[in-house]
Amino acid sequence: MKKIVVACGSGVATSTAVGSKIKDLLDSNGLAGTYHIVQCAIAEAPSQCADAELLVATTVPPADLKCDFVSGLPFLTGMGRADAERKIVEIVSK
Amino acid sequence: MATIDTTLLKPELVFLDFEAEDRLDFFKKLGQKLAEAGYVKESWLDAILEREKNYPTGLACPAISVALPHVDPEHLVKPYIAIVKPTHPILFDGMAGSGDVNAQLIINLGVMAHAEEQVGVLQAFLGIFIDDAHSAEILAQDTPQGMVDTVIKYCEQ
Numbered sequence: 001m002k003k004i005v006v007a008c009g010s011g012v013a014t015s016t017a018v019g020s021k022i023k024d025l026l027d028s029n030g031l032a033g034t035y036h037i038v039q040c041a042i043a044e045a046p047s048q049c050a051d052a053e054l055l056v057a058t059t060v061p062p063a064d065l066k067c068d069f070v071s072g073l074p075f076l077t078g079m080g081r082a083d084a085e086r087k088i089v090e091i092v093s094k
Numbered sequence: 095m096a097t098i099d100t101t102l103l104k105p106e107l108v109f110l111d112f113e114a115e116d117r118l119d120f121f122k123k124l125g126q127k128l129a130e131a132g133y134v135k136e137s138w139l140d141a142i143l144e145r146e147k148n149y150p151t152g153l154a155c156p157a158i159s160v161a162l163p164h165v166d167p168e169h170l171v172k173p174y175i176a177i178v179k180p181t182h183p184i185l186f187d188g189m190a191g192s193g194d195v196n197a198q199l200i201i202n203l204g205v206m207a208h209a210e211e212q213v214g215v216l217q218a219f220l221g222i223f224i225d226d227a228h229s230a231e232i233l234a235q236d237t238p239q240g241m242v243d244t245v246i247k248y249c250e251q
């Protein structure tokens with residue numbers, strides 16, 4: 001089970017929007033049941049990411065991040081979304 | 095997608111032709127209106143300024159530049175969504191270090207923790223902001239009721 005952390009400044013608004021799109025993406029790629037998503041404020045991300053595969057955030061990434069990072073902005077604006085989706089599917093399916 | 099709670103969209107929370115000199119002035123004036131209407135606590139203004147400094151919310155979407163400022167639920171009295179169209183774009187910093195954003199429309203999300211019905215409205219807005227015609231329709235609204243009706247129309251699609 002791969003852990004994906006989805007974070008924004010407060011862990012309330014934009015991370016919810018991004019998290020549901022990532023879930024749709026992974027499930028439509030046949031990856032349902034292989035991952036779980038944890039949503040949090042970016043301040044909690046470094047500790048949440050200690051045992052995670054991937055952080056997707058709508059903020060700049062934390063300085064000492066130990067897992068892969070993909071920006072969540074493409075899931076809000078649609079710009080660069082195909083590329084972000086490809087990266088996430090690659091990370092979760094490897 | 096979760097059911098969208100459109101009851102948060104109210105004409106009294108739509109501010110058109112909003113006069114503000116800059117971002118600080120904008121938040122001061124908006125905070126005063128929200129406090130008077132009983133939606134936010136006194137701590138809201140400092141919280142949103144601090145939050146915007148640390149985690150900016152300007153978003154240059156394909157069809158429109160917006161900002162989505164919001165604070166932790168502890169500074170709210172009750173949930174709301176305010177839609178503000180300033181007379182002149184307000185300069186925000188872009189989300190995730192994405193540069194300056196001259197916001198033509200500001201959506202202030204007064205949502206509670208993990209309330210997917212409330213965040214559904216945000217997703218409906220994001221759907222509008224990637225479409226030229228839909229964004230133009232939103233910007234063309236000149237009455238609060240018209241704005242609410244237009245946003246609800248897209249929430250229901």
